[in-house]
Amino acid sequence: xxxxxxxxxxxxxxxxxxxxxxxxxxxxxxxxxxxxxxxxxxxxxxxxxxxxxxxxxxxxxxxxxxxxxxxxxxxxxxxxxxxxxxxxxxxxxxxxxxxxxxxxxxxxxxxxxxx
Amino acid sequence: xxxxxxxxxxxxxxxxxxxxxxxxxxxxxxxxxxxxxxxxxxxxxxxxxxxxxxxxxxxxxxxxxxxxxxxxxxxxxxxxxxxxxxxxxxxxxxxxxxxxxxxxxxxxxx
Numbered sequence: 001x002x003x004x005x006x007x008x009x010x011x012x013x014x015x016x017x018x019x020x021x022x023x024x025x026x027x028x029x030x031x032x033x034x035x036x037x038x039x040x041x042x043x044x045x046x047x048x049x050x051x052x053x054x055x056x057x058x059x060x061x062x063x064x065x066x067x068x069x070x071x072x073x074x075x076x077x078x079x080x081x082x083x084x085x086x087x088x089x090x091x092x093x094x095x096x097x098x099x100x101x102x103x104x105x106x107x108x109x110x111x112x113x114x115x
Numbered sequence: 116x117x118x119x120x121x122x123x124x125x126x127x128x129x130x131x132x133x134x135x136x137x138x139x140x141x142x143x144x145x146x147x148x149x150x151x152x153x154x155x156x157x158x159x160x161x162x163x164x165x166x167x168x169x170x171x172x173x174x175x176x177x178x179x180x181x182x183x184x185x186x187x188x189x190x191x192x193x194x195x196x197x198x199x200x201x202x203x204x205x206x207x208x209x210x211x212x213x214x215x216x217x218x219x220x221x222x223x224x225x
Binding site for chain 1: 155157163205210215
């Protein structure tokens with residue numbers, strides 16, 4: 001069974017703290033993605049990665065960075081957390097494709113609260 | 116830029132009723148995906164459509180790929196309480212990425 005896991009389901013941090021969100025997939029997928037989800041705004045892409053050590057900015061990368069040192073692991077980093085980064089964070093993975101078969105598989109999400 | 120409009124934004128229905136929701140795109144898609152997100156969980160893929168006019172079922176769910184390739188529809192028959200959640204449509208956004216609709220939040224009243 002395909003699986004994407006995220007290190008925490010709930011996280012509470014203070015403003016200014018450095019925050020690491022970890023995501024691991026066991027499907028040998030090339031692509032991995034980080035989204036944030038806010039009421040009324042749907043899913044917004046923060047960063048994605050097509051391969052180890054590769055990263056691409058999504059629609060809202062400001063205030064975030066990522067790391068992909070191993071194929072199965074994609075980390076999202078908040079260098080200095082702010083209250084406007086309180087959100088649900090979703091990780092996803094997919095096989096690399098030259099066509100339009102872009103099915104992504106999601107983790108359970110991390111609900112981050114920044115106080 | 117690309118726009119993906121999903122409607123309705125929310126629905127309140129009685130258990131046993133049928134549900135219809137749709138998604139329209141400002142450009143042609145070659146794939147339509149439908150996801151469901153249970154409260155507090157990540158989205159799960161329900162149905163994938165790859166051909167214009169295609170009609171695909173998954174249990175009580177049926178999805179259609181519109182002939183114009185700019186729209187897709189999801190129907191749920193005989194709704195039950197566990198159908199509650201947010202339903203998202205999605206389509207390709209360049210190589211290996213997806214656009215997501217803003218979701219339809221479904222509430223089923225027992």
